[in-house]
Amino acid sequence: MTTMQNVRLGAYYAVHIPRPDDFAFWRERARMLVQCDVPPDRVAWTEPGSSGDLFAGGDTRLPVPDRDARPIRASKRFLSLARNAVLHSDSERFALLYRLVWRQQTQPRITEDKTDPDVRKLEELDKNVRRDSHKMHAFVRFRQVKEQDGEEHYVAWFEPDHHILRANAGFFKRRFANMRWSILTPRGTLHWDGSTMREGPPAQKGDAPQGDPAEDLWKTYYASIFNPARLKVGAMLSEMPKKYWKNLPEASLIPDLIAGAQSREAMMVAAGERAASDRPETLEAIDRAIHQCRQCPIGGLDNQAVMGEGPAGAALMIVGEQPGDQEDRAGRPFVGPAGQLLDRYIEQAGIERRSAYVTNAVKHFKFVQRGKRRLHQSPTAKEIDTCRWWLESERALVQPKIVLALGASAARGILGKTVSMAKVRGAPIPLEDGSELWVTAHPAYLLRLDGAAHEEQAALFARDLAAVKKRLAGLEA
Amino acid sequence: MPHQTILQKLEILADAAKYDASCASSGTAKKNSLGGKGMGSTEGMGICHAYAPDGRCISLLKVLLTNHCIFDCHYCINRKSSNVRRARFTPQEVADLTLSFYKRNYIEGLFLSSGIIKSSNHTMEQMVETARILREEHDFRGYIHLKTIPEADPELIRQAGLYADRLSINVELPTDAGLTRLAPDKDARQIEGAMGGTKMAIVEAKDAKKRFKHAPRFAPAGQSTQMIVGADAASDADIVGKASRLYDNFRLRRVYYSAFSPIPDASAVLPLKRPPLIREHRLYQSDWLMRFYGYQPGEIMQATGADGNLPLDIDPKLAWALKFREQFPVDVQRASKEQLLRVPGLGVKAVSRILIARRHRTLRLDDIAKLTVSLGKIRPFIVTCDWRPTLLTDRADLRRLLAPKQEQLELFAA
Numbered sequence: 001m002t003t004m005q006n007v008r009l010g011a012y013y014a015v016h017i018p019r020p021d022d023f024a025f026w027r028e029r030a031r032m033l034v035q036c037d038v039p040p041d042r043v044a045w046t047e048p049g050s051s052g053d054l055f056a057g058g059d060t061r062l063p064v065p066d067r068d069a070r071p072i073r074a075s076k077r078f079l080s081l082a083r084n085a086v087l088h089s090d091s092e093r094f095a096l097l098y099r100l101v102w103r104q105q106t107q108p109r110i111t112e113d114k115t116d117p118d119v120r121k122l123e124e125l126d127k128n129v130r131r132d133s134h135k136m137h138a139f140v141r142f143r144q145v146k147e148q149d150g151e152e153h154y155v156a157w158f159e160p161d162h163h164i165l166r167a168n169a170g171f172f173k174r175r176f177a178n179m180r181w182s183i184l185t186p187r188g189t190l191h192w193d194g195s196t197m198r199e200g201p202p203a204q205k206g207d208a209p210q211g212d213p214a215e216d217l218w219k220t221y222y223a224s225i226f227n228p229a230r231l232k233v234g235a236m237l238s239e240m241p242k243k244y245w246k247n248l249p250e251a252s253l254i255p256d257l258i259a260g261a262q263s264r265e266a267m268m269v270a271a272g273e274r275a276a277s278d279r280p281e282t283l284e285a286i287d288r289a290i291h292q293c294r295q296c297p298i299g300g301l302d303n304q305a306v307m308g309e310g311p312a313g314a315a316l317m318i319v320g321e322q323p324g325d326q327e328d329r330a331g332r333p334f335v336g337p338a339g340q341l342l343d344r345y346i347e348q349a350g351i352e353r354r355s356a357y358v359t360n361a362v363k364h365f366k367f368v369q370r371g372k373r374r375l376h377q378s379p380t381a382k383e384i385d386t387c388r389w390w391l392e393s394e395r396a397l398v399q400p401k402i403v404l405a406l407g408a409s410a411a412r413g414i415l416g417k418t419v420s421m422a423k424v425r426g427a428p429i430p431l432e433d434g435s436e437l438w439v440t441a442h443p444a445y446l447l448r449l450d451g452a453a454h455e456e457q458a459a460l461f462a463r464d465l466a467a468v469k470k471r472l473a474g475l476e477a
Numbered sequence: 478m479p480h481q482t483i484l485q486k487l488e489i490l491a492d493a494a495k496y497d498a499s500c501a502s503s504g505t506a507k508k509n510s511l512g513g514k515g516m517g518s519t520e521g522m523g524i525c526h527a528y529a530p531d532g533r534c535i536s537l538l539k540v541l542l543t544n545h546c547i548f549d550c551h552y553c554i555n556r557k558s559s560n561v562r563r564a565r566f567t568p569q570e571v572a573d574l575t576l577s578f579y580k581r582n583y584i585e586g587l588f589l590s591s592g593i594i595k596s597s598n599h600t601m602e603q604m605v606e607t608a609r610i611l612r613e614e615h616d617f618r619g620y621i622h623l624k625t626i627p628e629a630d631p632e633l634i635r636q637a638g639l640y641a642d643r644l645s646i647n648v649e650l651p652t653d654a655g656l657t658r659l660a661p662d663k664d665a666r667q668i669e670g671a672m673g674g675t676k677m678a679i680v681e682a683k684d685a686k687k688r689f690k691h692a693p694r695f696a697p698a699g700q701s702t703q704m705i706v707g708a709d710a711a712s713d714a715d716i717v718g719k720a721s722r723l724y725d726n727f728r729l730r731r732v733y734y735s736a737f738s739p740i741p742d743a744s745a746v747l748p749l750k751r752p753p754l755i756r757e758h759r760l761y762q763s764d765w766l767m768r769f770y771g772y773q774p775g776e777i778m779q780a781t782g783a784d785g786n787l788p789l790d791i792d793p794k795l796a797w798a799l800k801f802r803e804q805f806p807v808d809v810q811r812a813s814k815e816q817l818l819r820v821p822g823l824g825v826k827a828v829s830r831i832l833i834a835r836r837h838r839t840l841r842l843d844d845i846a847k848l849t850v851s852l853g854k855i856r857p858f859i860v861t862c863d864w865r866p867t868l869l870t871d872r873a874d875l876r877r878l879l880a881p882k883q884e885q886l887e888l889f890a891a
C-alpha cells in the first residue's frame with residue numbers, strides 16, 4: 001500500500017515538532033504533506049509538552065511525496081509572517097499555518113485578504129510575537145555579578161509570553177558583543193561569553209541575581225526625569241503594562257511617583273503644605289523668592305513683591321493685609337495713608353515702629369486697573385492661604401513673641417482660618433510656638449469711617465494697641 | 478559647594494533635563510558592536526526602555542552636564558536668576574554613567590545638553606569631550622544626541638557631529654518677539670545660523686559618503702529642534718508656519734513641541750497657567766499630517782479657528798475635513814490614495830489595507846469596519862457599495878456628533 005493510497009483512504013497524521021520555535025521543521029513537513037495532498041483536517045501538530053494526542057491512533061509515518069511532485073507555493077509575505085507566528089505560544093499555530101499553505105495552492109493571493117479569518121489570526125499572532133520581542137529588547141534588565149575570575153557577568157531574568165528567546169539572541173549579541181551575559185527565562189536560557197552562544201534549560205527567577213549597585217542610580221534617574229506636571233498614567237500603562245513591572249527595578253517607584261505628582265500639583269495650589277525643609281533660610285532668600293513667586297494669580301499682575309521690614313529678632317510682628325499701590329511702588333510695607341495712620345497710633349501707644357517687624361499676609365498688590373488708577377482688591381481666602389507659606393517662613397525667622405494682626409485677612413494669614421473680629425478682639429490667642437496672636441482692625445478701615453463710627457473704632461483701635469504694648473512690656477520684664 | 482555624590486548630581490541634572498521634549502533615538506545609521514572592543518548597537522528603530530508616569534518614553538540617559546548658566550532666559554528653570562540647586566558633572570562622570578546604564582540595557586544611549594558655563598565654547602568643548610570619551614576610549618556604538626550651543630565655534634560643532642548621531646539646537650520660541658522678550662540673551666539669527674551650518678555639514682558628509690566609503694559620518698540621524706508652546710502669545714498657525722519653514726530651510730528630522738510647564742521658582746513674565754497638554758498633542762498631530770499624510774502647512778493653518786489655534790476638542794484632520802466638506806464623501810472603491818488619506822479616522826495603515834483589499838473584492842461597510850479601528854468617525858466621509866452618507870456631511874451638528882464627549886477631553890487634558 002503506497003502512501004498516496006493512505007491519503008485517499010483518509011488516514012490521519014500526527015506531526016511532532018521537536019522544538020516549539022522550529023520553523024524549518026514545520027516548513028519541511030508542511031511542504032511534504034501538501035505535496036501528498038493531505039488536507040488540513042487530517043493533520044495534528046504537536047509540540048513538546050503539548051497535552052493529549054487526539055490522534056494517538058493516527059499513522060505517524062508521514063507520506064513521502066513523489067520525486068516529481070509539484071512544487072508548493074507560498075507568498076513571501078506569508079513566509080515572513082509565519083516565521084514569526086511560529087514563535088507564538090498558541091498551540092493551534094502550526095495547524096493554522098498549514099491551513100493557510102494549503103489554501104494558497106488554490107487561492108494564491110489569499111494572504112492579502114485581511115478580511116479572511118485565518119489571515120487575520122495569522123496577523124494577530126505575528127503582531128503579538130513582534131510586540132513580545134520588542135518588549136524583550138526593551139525590558140530585559142541585566143544585573144552585574146563578579147565571576148570568580150574577576151570578570152563581570154551580566155545576568156537578566158525575563159518572562160516572555162512566547163517562544164521568542166532564541167529568535168532574539170542575535171539582537172543581544174550584536175548589542176553586547178564584548179560582554180559576558182546570560183538571559184534566563186522560564187522557557188530556556190541563553191549564555192554568551194563574548195565569542196559563543198550556549199543554550200540552556202529553563203530557569204527560575206531565583207537563579208538570577210537580586211540586585212545591582214547601578215540600580216539606585218537608575219531609579220534616581222527614573223524618578224527625576226519625569227515631569228509631575230504632566231501625569232499621563234494611561235499612556236504609560238499602554239506601553240508598559242503591569243505584567244512587566246515585576247521584573248523592572250524602576251517600576252517599584254511608580255505608585256509613589258504618581259501619588260507624589262498629585263500632591264506636588266496640590267502644593268502649587270496650597271503652598272502652605274510645602275515641606276518644612278524647603279523653607280528659605282534667610283529673610284533675604286524669602287525676599288528673592290517672593291519676587292519670583294507665582295503660586296497665586298496675584299503674582300502675575302503688573303506689580304512687584306513687597307517684603308516685610310524690621311529687625312530679625314523683633315519681639316513684635318505686625319501683619320497687614322497686602323501692599324497697596326504706594327507700597328508696591330516703593331517696595332516697602334505700610335508707607336501709604338493707612339501706614340501713616342498706623343505709625344501715628346503705635347507711636348501714641350508707645351511702640352517704636354523701628355523695633356517691630358512689619359509685613360503683610362499677602363506679598364503682592366492685588367488690584368484692577370481703572371484707567372490710570374490701580375484699584376485695591378481684597379485677596380481671596382485661597383490667595384491668603386497660598387501666600388501663608390511666606391508669612392510663616394518670615395515668622396519662623398523673626399520669632400516674635402507677639403504677632404499683631406491688622407484685620408481679618410491678616411488673622412487668616414496667621415491662623416489659616418477665618419475668625420470673627422468681634423469674638424477674638426482684645427485678648428491673646430496662643431500660637432503653637434508659644435507666642436501669641438492679637439487681632440485688631442486694619443487702619444484702612446478707620447480711614448473709611450467718619451463721625452461717631454470713626455470715633456468709636458479709633459478708640460477701640462487705640463485700646464487694642466495699648467493692650468499689646470502692656471503685654472509686650474510684661475513679656476520683656 | 479559641599480561635595481555632591483554622583484547620585485545627588487544625577488538627581489539634579491536629570492531633573493533639570495525633564496522639560497526637554499525630544500527623546501527619540503531612532504533613524505540613525507545601523508551599528509553594532511561585533512568586531513569592536515566596546516558595546517552598543519543601533520538598529521534603525523530606537524527602543525523605549527521604560528515609560529515614565531508622564532507617559533513619555535525613556536530611551537536615553539537625558540541629563541545636563543551642568544545646570545549652572547550664565548544666561549537668564551525666563552522660561553528656563555536653570556536661568557541665572559533662579560535659585561534652584563546647582564550641580565555639575567565632569568565629562569568622565571557622564572560617560573561612566575552612560576556606559577553603566579547601557580550595559581544593563583536601561584538605555585539606548587545618551588542625550589546630553591547643558592547650561593552655559595564660562596562661555597559657549599567652553600561648554601561645547603565639555604560636551605564634545607564627553608562624546609569623545611564614549612566613542613574613542615570605550616568604542617561605544619550606541620546612540621548619542623548632543624544639544625549644541627548655537628554661539629559655539631563652528632569647529633566645535635563639526636567635532637560634535639563626528640561623534641553624535643544627532644545634533645539639535647533649540648529654537649526655543651515660535652516668534653522672534655517671544656524670543657526677545659523671554660530669552661534676552663539669545664538671538665534668533667544666531668540660532669538659525671547654527672542650524673544652517675549643521676545642515677551644510679550633514680549634506681556635505683552625505684555627499685562625501687557617496688563618493689568615499691570611508692568618509693566620516695556626520696550626525697547620521699540628522700538634526701532636530703524644540704519649540705516651547707504656550708509661553709508666549711504665538712498661535713498654532715504661527716507655530717506650524719515656523720515649523721514648516723524650519724523643515725524646509727534646514728531639513729530637520731523632527732520639530733519637537735514642549736508645552737510650557739510651570740516651573741518651580743518661575744519668572745514673573747511667564748503666563749500663569751500652563752497651556753493644556755492637549756494643545757501640544759494637536760500640534761504633534763498636525764506635524765504628523767504634514768510628514769505622513771501630504772498636508773501642506775497652509776492646509777493645517779486652514780484648520781485653525783479665528784484665533785489661529787487648532788481646535789482642542791477634535792483632531793486637526795477632522796477639523797480640516799469639516800471645513801472642506803465638499804471633498805467628501807470619498808468612494809473607498811475608487812478614490813486615490815491621497816483622497817483616502819484625508820478621511821478622518823483612516824490612518825496610513827488602514828488606507829494601505831483598503832487599497833489591497835479592494836483589488837480582491839468590492840468593499841462593504843462591514844469590510845471597512847474590519848480594516849479600521851472605529852467606523853463611527855469614518856462613516857460620514859465615505860461611500861461603499863452598501864453605504865452612502867447622503868446628507869451627513871451637510872449636517873450642521875456633524876462636529877458635535879463626531880467630537881469626543883467632553884468628559885474624555887477633560888481627562889486627557891488634565
Ligand code: SF4
Pocket residue numbers: 290293294295296297298299300305362363364383386387390
Ligand atoms: S501674593 Fe503671595 S502667593 Fe501670590 S504670587 Fe505673590 S508672593 Fe506668591
